[in-house]
Amino acid sequence: MNKTIYYFSGTGNSLKMAKDIRLALQDCEVVSISNAIMEVHKLKPKGIVGFVFPEYYYGLPQLVVEFLNTINLSHVTYIFAVATYAKSAGGCLSQTTKLLKPKGKKLNSGFYVKMVDNFILWTWDVPPIEKHSLIHEQAQKDSVRIANSVNNSLELIDNSPLETLGPILFGYSRFLRQVNTSDKAFFASPNCNSCEICVNVCPTQNIVIKDKKPKWQSKKCQKCLACLHLCPQKAVQYGKTTIKRSRYKNPHISLKELMLRL
Numbered sequence: 001m002n003k004t005i006y007y008f009s010g011t012g013n014s015l016k017m018a019k020d021i022r023l024a025l026q027d028c029e030v031v032s033i034s035n036a037i038m039e040v041h042k043l044k045p046k047g048i049v050g051f052v053f054p055e056y057y058y059g060l061p062q063l064v065v066e067f068l069n070t071i072n073l074s075h076v077t078y079i080f081a082v083a084t085y086a087k088s089a090g091g092c093l094s095q096t097t098k099l100l101k102p103k104g105k106k107l108n109s110g111f112y113v114k115m116v117d118n119f120i121l122w123t124w125d126v127p128p129i130e131k132h133s134l135i136h137e138q139a140q141k142d143s144v145r146i147a148n149s150v151n152n153s154l155e156l157i158d159n160s161p162l163e164t165l166g167p168i169l170f171g172y173s174r175f176l177r178q179v180n181t182s183d184k185a186f187f188a189s190p191n192c193n194s195c196e197i198c199v200n201v202c203p204t205q206n207i208v209i210k211d212k213k214p215k216w217q218s219k220k221c222q223k224c225l226a227c228l229h230l231c232p233q234k235a236v237q238y239g240k241t242t243i244k245r246s247r248y249k250n251p252h253i254s255l256k257e258l259m260l261r262l
């Protein structure tokens with residue numbers, strides 16, 4: 001098998017995208033970055049490699065940056081990247097190109113795919129449910145477009161007007177510096193029944209259960225919001241902001257898939 005897609009996903013959008021592309025590409029392996037990073041020095045992918053991840057503040061999740069910095073891509077012949085985003089795309093494809101440069105590699109193709117917004121820490125909520133199916137349908141069509149480009153070895157990078165300015169305006173570099181300890185505002189309400197799902201969905205083992213409640217360890221948080229969105233009791237809150245907000249999981253991805261990081 002000479003096609004591998006490495007993905008990172010908090011609430012399932014990027015995993016769904018990775019799986020849809022796999023379906024259209026055929027004979028392709030889908031691998032979780034949060035698992036693979038533990039043995040990244042042993043990895044030597046060949047042929048076609050793709051990276052699928054959510055856009056965070058006009059840039060890549062920190063774990064994806066770390067993975068791209070360490071993975072050996074010397075036997076790879078074609079590289080593509082897909083950033084799933086919600087409101088405004090930019091920054092991710094040029095950043096991926098920069099990260100590949102020291103390896104003597106280039107990004108052959110890169111895509112932005114709009115998906116449902118899971119960012120509920122500022123002034124807005126998850127979009128109304130009736131808008132989701134249209135977004136999912138369009139994203140599925142995009143996966144076919146992406147797979148066609150990859151199958152035909154096209155050199156194609158999506159343009160975004162905010163490619164350069166977005167990361168600067170939104171303080172992406174500050175995000176990278178602060179993200180690991182950005183979990184201080186998380187807490188579990190009395191609704192928590194100690195089910196440990198938040199522990200198991202966390203891609204970096206940043207949560208432990210202590211005295212029957214989750215404890216965020218401020219060590220490796222990625223701000224992926226999996227703990228917040230996937231708690232079945234809606235017990236995880238981020239300060240006061242999220243108390244009245246909706247929760248989101250990509251409906252085509254099971255909680256089990258997000259727990260096992262297959």
Ligand SMILES: Cc1cc2nc3c(=O)[nH]c(=O)nc-3n(C[C@H](O)[C@H](O)[C@H](O)COP(=O)(O)O)c2cc1C
Binds near residue numbers: 008117225
């Ligand atoms: C910390 C964080 C930052 C985000 N920043 C952006 C952003 O800059 N632009 C945007 O359009 N969406 C942003 N989003 C929304 C996600 O990129 C989008 O919902 C994505 O599809 C989630 O993917 P996932 O389900 O695989 O985690 C952000 C989400 C989070 C959690």
Ligand code: SF4
Binds near residue numbers: 193230
């Ligand atoms: S997922 Fe929710 S209910 Fe389960 S332990 Fe975590 S906070 Fe408590």
Ligand code: SF4
Binds near residue numbers: 206220223227
């Ligand atoms: S603590 Fe929550 S937000 Fe932070 S990485 Fe784990 S699941 Fe994601």
